[in-house]
Amino acid sequence: MTRTLGVIGTGRIGRIHIANLASMPQVSLRKIADPRIEDCRDWAASIGLDGLTEEPEDILRDPAIDTVFICSPTESHARFITEAAAAGKNIFCEKPVDLDLGRASAAVEAARAAGVRLQIGFNRRFDHNFREIRESVQAGALGTLHLVRITSRDPEPPPADYVAGSGGIFLDMTIHDFDMARYLSGVEVESVYATGSCLVDPAIGRAGDVDTAVTVLSMEGGLKVIIDNSRQAVYGYDQRVEVFGAAGSLEAGNDRPNAVQRMTKEGTQLDGPLWFFLERYAQAYRDEVREFIDALDQDGSVPVSGADGVEALRIAIAATRSLREKRVVEMDEV
Amino acid sequence: MTRTLGVIGTGRIGRIHIANLASMPQVSLRKIADPRIEDCRDWAASIGLDGLTEEPEDILRDPAIDTVFICSPTESHARFITEAAAAGKNIFCEKPVDLDLGRASAAVEAARAAGVRLQIGFNRRFDHNFREIRESVQAGALGTLHLVRITSRDPEPPPADYVAGSGGIFLDMTIHDFDMARYLSGVEVESVYATGSCLVDPAIGRAGDVDTAVTVLSMEGGLKVIIDNSRQAVYGYDQRVEVFGAAGSLEAGNDRPNAVQRMTKEGTQLDGPLWFFLERYAQAYRDEVREFIDALDQDGSVPVSGADGVEALRIAIAATRSLREKRVVEMDEV
Amino acid sequence: MTRTLGVIGTGRIGRIHIANLASMPQVSLRKIADPRIEDCRDWAASIGLDGLTEEPEDILRDPAIDTVFICSPTESHARFITEAAAAGKNIFCEKPVDLDLGRASAAVEAARAAGVRLQIGFNRRFDHNFREIRESVQAGALGTLHLVRITSRDPEPPPADYVAGSGGIFLDMTIHDFDMARYLSGVEVESVYATGSCLVDPAIGRAGDVDTAVTVLSMEGGLKVIIDNSRQAVYGYDQRVEVFGAAGSLEAGNDRPNAVQRMTKEGTQLDGPLWFFLERYAQAYRDEVREFIDALDQDGSVPVSGADGVEALRIAIAATRSLREKRVVEMDEV
């Protein structure tokens, strides 16, 4: 069936989803809302959209809209989830659900109680490389898992004032990797050790955060997960994982813009990784939305649940505490 | 401006172009024609198309249509080019223009005389890897060129009855590589040596063709180009080039479906190349059409001209003669 | 000048050194000692050696011998170092110096006080890949260092009875990686977090050890080092490092037995890593001995000092404590 949609928030992520939705024949994009909606009027026109509004309520109260995408700032996610659920609308919400565990859980519960579908925007689950590994792991290609290594580094640090409101690196950035650890392994975290340094930008340190971080997750069954993060990999967006088990190893390297190798007096050269998450995860962004829309027409559940969003948040909170208190934090403390 | 289009031929290639055109906002796809148009009625509906006809004339005579895509069998290309040119329509025509050099030249001349744009479907010029090399070569990264190596192998041989009407491997398959040689190097062919064997399928030999071929092109200035072809690379579509010059080498490997490396007791494994030309050149097919449409609105010429189509044909004819006569053929013989 | 040598211990490592020493023109290999010296009589003859004895004292008391290689079991290292130092002989000693920090320090001090040279057998410092990285780092290629990742996995677990006397994975295996962390970064460890599981062989767990381990080292200046170990990588000896800093990343992959790529219906295949440390570090073993012998004739110090041996031991002891007490251990606790 055709879905009638509204999108709240037209920032960077909002526009990715809007562009992808606009190209889907089974979707009718009815309204997009943003306090600065005027800023995207030209862009919306260029892809044939009207239905622009400053008011999210115009979407939440529109009975013709059956599905809402929430791409607004984090602090409004829980409220919009709750309101959309109350209005009986299906929901796609960007990560994190909230910086507060109680509010996040309540919002997810509201959606569950209302019987609407809620998918959280952990886009990396849809990446061709990580999905290939997940499926091989699920098929038993590695036997029992022993180690997972996740490298996740941004090409450039965010502005320090963004950092100040982000909840810290673990809630803002590593939360994707915490979800990846659960996605790739299929098991839950038991304890967390996190440590970090401010080595990239002193302003990040002054904002109370670190820009270089290492997290070790001890998972059910003895599996260990290592995550390393940096806010600045000067060579581009670095997104690699390795899963190692009794039968071997699966390792996803970075995608590159081309397969050209250059040999000169200076050695052998390849292009670096795709520069930013928009390019690297372009296919993943398309697929997470497509699979969400497809799921709405089926009995089964969405591919990333509200509970997944809450669990990643719990791990991020534990990591933040571990960093501050310089100790291992058990998950049942959170 | 918005272009109003008709597409003649809805076979495999025709549908690729139709799907790509259907997603372009600056294009209005008015009619598609095919003798078996009923076979694609459902597919056309699924992407929102109507305007289906069995008659190419319905497109060629429609004054509202300003641009025609010719994706019909090779033997009709020259006629449709000539008719579309006479009707003042811009033309995108699949390769080869014709199997006969005289007819091909006349058709290209007709388009030129009519002042319409004509682009030939050498899609590989738009591949991200080959274009990267072309641009580096043009920028002087390699200095004087000394050697070009082109590997072009299909995953599976065509049916022998297709082979019988194809004009032979050089006109049907290597013609892409002949164009690639000119595209990558920027210079023209002076002489051709070609040889081949029937090693894949005896039926191809009975149809008078070879399925394994090697061609050496001697180019202006002394550059040598080596092309190797096979109708059957069991590991997938193998499309690689190397350009070697005074300052080094640029080499394009195959694209793979993912960047995952598997280490097991059996060794280290990667996925093979993308299996078929539809996947490998999906991006190239999108871009050749987009650039053609963009070119129509600009003063400049199209990125692949009718003359390019004729020149590749001349080389293919020379190669065919070389194979048969077991000797070097000078281009001015053709 | 020509060095006259004795080697104590003719086990696996002893024989590597003996074979390498036998091919060096500037070395005269006078005696080799082992309680089971009969077992290697044929092998010694095959490379032209005589001077076989069961008694290490025959070496330590031989005034003609100026340099001793100690390749006996760990528990005898400190004693032989002390005796050789007292006899004024230069010493090459396998790692670890001792499992006890006090005894190890005393032995190293004895060598220092005696004015003899003492090199510890951290062979990996001489590996072509790691040395390339070390030299680039020292030359400033990466700017400030932010992260180091070390993967060190054996192809097969040792027998459980070996494990029982080994001092545990951190003293037996990871000690090489602790030295590597110091070697690559040039800075010292401040605190250690280690965790592990027994996932490969339950007998290792019964022996009180783990076979899968993760260690995080917090280094001076905020650099974080991650080490992952496994006693069983079924695909072969896995020895990789990455050093990441302000200016980029240097990553050493595994060496392979050949550079052949196989493309078949099953995908693309490479040979796995070199199977065992003997092959992987064959060149490193040659070079560590050669550089030690060369150093004896020069004023400078040996490339791996006794202090390096003690420092790696301290880190290993801290890691062992961290594993047992499930907490971060500060280096000044050890």
Next chain:
Amino acid sequence: MTRTLGVIGTGRIGRIHIANLASMPQVSLRKIADPRIEDCRDWAASIGLDGLTEEPEDILRDPAIDTVFICSPTESHARFITEAAAAGKNIFCEKPVDLDLGRASAAVEAARAAGVRLQIGFNRRFDHNFREIRESVQAGALGTLHLVRITSRDPEPPPADYVAGSGGIFLDMTIHDFDMARYLSGVEVESVYATGSCLVDPAIGRAGDVDTAVTVLSMEGGLKVIIDNSRQAVYGYDQRVEVFGAAGSLEAGNDRPNAVQRMTKEGTQLDGPLWFFLERYAQAYRDEVREFIDALDQDGSVPVSGADGVEALRIAIAATRSLREKRVVEMDEV
């Protein structure tokens, strides 16, 4: 048994063999001869050699010497082979046997008639990569062979005066690749097409030679072999092959000095290929000599026969004729 050897010629290749022979316990290196023997007196002393002479006859007439290595200039090869054979000595001779087919054949026949062993120095047959492919091909891993591609490029051109006496690129350089074609495929050449240009150094052209060459070999059974050569690959010694058949492809890349990957703002970088044949084929040079010596003690034949030397020479002569006459040359013309 112990072999007593003499080596005639102490140039670059001669010294490689001498150094390798000096480290072999089953070899007694009795004499080395060179008109400029004084130039290598210090070097010989450094590896413990005496028995230096200016006169090859001192070797050929020494009854204690059972095996001779001929590493002198090409024009003396046939004569020394004939004399050594007459003296009943086994012979290792560098390639080419001679520039003249008649003289080469006569020399090989002399060795055969005398019942001595004769091995030709096609060192690349012993390279770990090419041998891996050869053995896989022989084991049937590729099924019927369809195509072979050989890339063989030197890092720097030789002096033009060397070129003048070399017999031309096909006799001097490509002769290795002609042997490789036979070695990898196991079948014989039927016809040859060769073409080339002078693009690297005009002095090479003035000396009557080309520095850039392409050869196509049509082999028994329809297999096609493509060889490309350049006298100057600025990035280093480029030695790659691909064998393609019914079941897939085996491709040997270049060996590199290390396995380090560097990621910086400038992209991803690897070291180039090993720079020169001395490094690239160090292992192959050791193994060809070791296998030759081993073969002398066994009933079987040597791994590269005199007939192999003659056959490669015939192909090189055919290629030279093809280049000059701009036509395909049948092997039975030579």
